Amino acid sequence: MSGLSYYCLQCYKELRPASSVQEQALGGGPADGDNCPHxxxxxxxxxxxxxxxxxxxxxxxxxxxxxxGCLFGGGFFLLSTNSNEGVGWALVLGLPICAGAVLGYSSSPRRFRFWRKMIVALLLGAGFLIMASLIANFFSLGGVGMGTFCLVMLGLVFILPFFFGDWLGYMIRRRDERKQRGWPWKGMKIVIFLLLPFGLDAIEGLVPRAEDLAFVETQAVFSAPLERSWDSIVFYEQIEHEPPFLLRQALPLPVGTTGGKAEVGETSRCVYENGYLVKKITRREEGSLLGFRVIEQKLHFEHDLELREGSFRIEPGLEPGTTLVTLTTIYRRLTYPAFIWQPAETLILHTLHGHVLEGMRANAERELAVDPAATVPMAIGRTGSMER
Amino acid sequence: MSWSLALSGSSRMKNNDCASWRVVRSRMDWVKQAWPSVRLSMELEVPVSKERLWEFVSDLRSFLTTDPYHRRVLAMRRPIGVGTHLAIEHGLLGFSFFRFGRLLRWQEGSGYSISDLSARGCRQGFPHVFNISIEPDAGFPRDRSKLRIEVKGRWTAGMVPTVLRRWWLKFTCRWHLRLLRRKLEAMYT
Structure with missing residues (x-):
């Protein structure tokens, strides 16, 4: 430890008492005190x-x-995303608060302005990832179980708790300095901050968590008759149009479908770039409903959500010659707290649904395109998402 | 004002000098003032002379920390005189923080005043002034004296309902009186 600086008890601005002490040492009378310049x-x-x-x-x-900090944070990051079932409170709130507390506790009032803290936060985040990757490679654990989109989301989620932790750590430090506590005590506090996420994770692991199912539903209007729309869903094979930006960043891109959907019990395989999804048809009502269950999922977001089942529901549209198609996906949530992640899940699934429905609509409307009256552009709508 | 034992209470104590049972009596008075002004007064009748009571009251560290929230009082300059800044460490619900004030008035042997202001500024966080005065009992000037503590302040937490504000202030004053009474009993018994 080096350097000792003095601060006002009220405003915590820096004082410079050395001059008066020196003057006194040089033969001046006893110093009767000074005033904070601020x-x-x-x-x-x-x-x-x-x-x-x-x-x-x-x-x-x-x-x-x-x-x-990077070693403990990265280790915890790896443990929380790989070994545990999913992202939880300890990772989303515990880790940034504790990382912020370490920064705040090791700060003095003079150091770390806001922009410096932002840089430190970014460096710490990068440090966590590098350390997690190094540990994963060293122990052959299979990498950090998160994609770029999730990491960016996590970074955004981290910011507020990080600054709260920083404030908390700084307040605790101020209190300890007022009470003139020594470095063994302060060092113990830093160790506690470093270990606290592991403790919180262990406590979180002890609390039984019920299976948390949620669903997302997206609607699209096809400018095609009901039969043609049904066929476009059942015989859908290839996605040809460009995926939206969010989908390119967040999820493996859907490429196409193989297998059959003609009868209940048949399986179809949805192929994605770097992954696949195997679905089994569980319900088929000709011209109105096609239900399926996901029996195999390998899409690199297994830590975040587990797809369970879904359905295409087809109804006549409000205008003649149109069809309303509703795609529903039911999934098991694995990321907590739900209030933070649910908006992201909903957004991504809506985008994925929209992309798939767009391909189906293009198939359904392709042959009608020669008739300008039949190609009325209709926006893809969202009916919403809910927890079950 | 009449003695209101129901508000604060009284307790018997043994006075060694006289070898007889004596009573420290205390009372609290709430002066109605236009909001947000707050004015409270507490009075203790102590069975000791004014001089002996002044010994206790003039010891700022001991007297001012006989308070529900004051943990520590630091005089920022020595020797203490009128105008000396004071840092008063407060403790509330397990949290400790400093408030700051000055010694506003000092009348040797009869009383003094201090301010107690928030670190955020003199218009924030219930700024208030303590006026402490001692006077001999009119009937028994050598045996009894009165300690009077007057708190004048400005309530700044506008969101707190009036009922809660009143309850809080009365609760604090009762607690303060109880602490003082116990301390005086322990000292002069």
Whole structure:
């Protein structure tokens, strides 16, 4: 530990009592005190209780602490995303709060303005990932179980708890400095902050979690008669149009479908770039409903959600010659807290649904395109998503 | 004002000097003021002389921490005189924080005043002033004296309902009186 700086007890702005101490040492009379240049509060340079002193970590101690933070954070990140069932409270709130608390606790009032904290937060996030990847490679654990989109989302989710943790850590540090606690005590607090996410994760693991099913439903209007729309769904094979940006970033791209949907019990395989989904037809009502159950999922978001079942429901549209198609997906949520992740899940599934329905609509309307009256552009609508 | 034992209470204590049972009596008075002004007064009748009581009251560290929320009082300059800044460490619900004030008035042997202001500024967080005065009992000037603590302040938490505000202030004053009474009993018995 190196460097000791003095701060006002009231405004925590830096004081410079050294001059008066030096003057006194040079033969001046006993110092009767000074005033804070910012708030005017009196303080006595000879009385440690009238101001706060902060030990500032030496550069090497700071680097060591950052390395420890990355090591513990990365290890926890890996443990939480790979070994556990899914993303939970301990990862989403516990880790950023504790990481922020380490930063806040090791700060003094003079250090780390907001923009510096942002840089530290970004560096810490990158450090977690690098460390998690290194640990995963070293122990052959199979990498960080998250894609780019999830990492960006997690980064956005981390920001507020990180700054809350930073504030909390700084407040605890201020209190400890006022009480003039030594470094063994402070070091113990830092170790507690580093280990706390593991403890929170263990506690979270002890709490039984009920199976949390949710569904997302998307509607599209096909400018085609009901029979043609039904055929376009049942015989749908290839996606030819460009996927939207979000889908390109968040999910493996759907490529096409193989297998049959003609009868109940048949299986079809939806092929994605770098993955697939095997569906079994569970319900078929000719011209109105095609229900399926997902029997195999390998889409690289198995840690986030588990697709269970879905259905295409077909009804006549409001205008003659149109069909209303509703695609529903029921999935098991594996990421918590739900209030944070549900909007993202809904958005992504709506986008995926929209992309698939767009391909089906193009198939259904292809032959009608020669008739300009039949190709009325209809927007894809969303009916919403709900928890079950 | 009449003695209101129901509000604060009284307790018997043994006075060694006189070898007889004496009573420390206390009362609290709520002066109605236009919101957001707050004015409360507490009075204790102590069976000791004014001089002996002043010994206790003039010891700021001891007297001012005989309070429900004051944990520590730091004089920011020595020797203490009028105008000296004070840092008063408060404790509430397990949290501790500093409030700041000054010694506003000092009348040797009869009383003093201090301010108690928030670190965020003098218009935030219930700024208030303590006026502490001692006077001898009119009937028994050598044996009894009165300690009077007056709190004048400005209630700044506008969102708090009036009922809750009143309850909180009365609760705090009762608690303060109880602590003072116990301390005085322990000291002068």
């Amino acid at each position: 708030c005017g509060l009196q303080y006595n340079p000879e009385d440690e209780q009238t101001f706060v002193s902060f030990d500032i970590l030496s550069p090497w101690a700071s680097y060591l602490l950052a390395l420890m």
